[in-house]
Structure formats: C-alpha cells, structure tokens
Amino acid sequence: MTITRNGIPDIVPIRVYENGWPTGPGRSEQRQAAVLDTVARKVAALVGELNIDGYSLFALRDADINAEGLFPHFGLLHGDYTPKCAFRTYRDLIDELHVGDGPSGRRD
Template identity: 60%
Template sequence: MPSFGAAADTFWGELGELADDRFHRALDYVGVDFFPDVFWSVPSGQLADAVRAVLTGFRVDALPRAGIGSAVPPRICENGWPTGPGRSEARQAQVVEEVVRAVAGVAAELTVVGYTFFALRDADSAGPGLFHRFGLLRDDYTRKPAFDVYRKLVAELAVG
C-alpha cells in the first residue's frame, strides 16, 4: 500500500536495510494495493493525476529506497471503489474507467505488469459498511454499470 510522506514511511528504507541478495533474486514483482478516492477524497477531475502520482511515487521513490530496481515490476494487486450510501453505482463506473485508463497510460513507463480489480462481487449489497460493496456485481450476481465498463476496458487494453 503506498504511503504518503517520506518521514512517515520507514518501511521501504528498513526493508532495504534488511534485504539481502537472496531476497532480491527471489523477487519477481512488487504488489501494489491502492484505493484512490476511497479513504481520502480526491477532488473532481483529479483522479487520473492522483493515480499517476501514486504509481510514479511508488516506482521512483519507494522501491529504490528498498533497493528494488527497475528490473522488478510493480503489479496492481488490489484496486477498487465501493458503492453504497453516498457512493453511486454510476460513480463507481466512472472511477473504474478513469483509474484503469490512468494505470494503462503509465504502465509501460513504470513497468506495471498487471492489474487486478479488488472484488468481482459485493460481499453484502445491503450491508452498511464501506467494505460490503466493492464488487462489479451485486451479491446476487446482477451487474452494476462498472461491470460492463471494466469488461470493455479489458477487451480494449489487455496485452498479450
């Protein structure tokens, strides 16, 4: 998970101090979990820039502090945006489109080798909590608008 502010983030530097050659030889990729506009609000129109800034900071600042070079690619292992009170399904679809396009836009430059959406299906579509409704599908497997957006993006942007 990206952290913000080098003074508050000692993890990568400490990892760099502990990591030995065996660790670095065994490292195939570094997983990134990030959830822009979920835990802190991103101003309207700035989501794509926020995604690019987080991923660029991760690649050019955090990973080098751990001694992890450009040969080890980042992989987005979790990303999503929940629906629920104050979080419309239409907005989820917009966020999915903006975030996935932003990731695809920097993937080559930052050597991002994969992307995984956090949840295919809601845990509980009637649940009141933030973590109940991250899915692209409701808990009865009916599609939210973001499902078709994500499906279109996969068809358009998938490589290999």
C-alpha cells in the same frame, strides 16, 4: 493522480492489486464505473514507464448485500450476481486495453 516507483528498481515489476471503489450511500454505481475507467486507463498508460505487469480489482461481487459500510460493496456485481454499471465498464476496458497475444476471450 500520480503514480511513482518511489525508489523501487526499474527491473522489479509492479502489480496493482485490490483496487476498487465501493458503492453505497453517497457512492453511486455510475461513480464507481467512472473511477474504474479513470484508474484503469492511468495504470494502462504507465505500463511501460513503471514496469507494471498486473492489475486486479478488489472484488468481483459484493460480499454481503445486507451489510452496512463500504467494504462489503466493492464488487462489480451485486451480491445476487446482477451487474453494476462498472461491470460493463470493466469488460469494455479489457477489450480496449488488453495487452498480450490473441483476443481477450470476451463473450457477449
């Protein structure tokens, strides 16, 4: 995975928004968690080099549990708010990669 600034001046911060990997037929929850782990670690490793100042996921919760297709299934939680495998991965990444002052605010 290569991330570059493509001519954007270094002074301009980059924010990675609406990132994610949906679950569904042929797309397991375990794979969603693995992709999230890989991407978040890569973004975190490039924070200083690329002036990245934000990262967010596409969706916390699946939009529609009965819908077909991939787009309604990007969430880290199922439509009924039960966690997918990636939810724990995301919480662990926040604890591990948190940047800034003070604790991450995580509660178990």
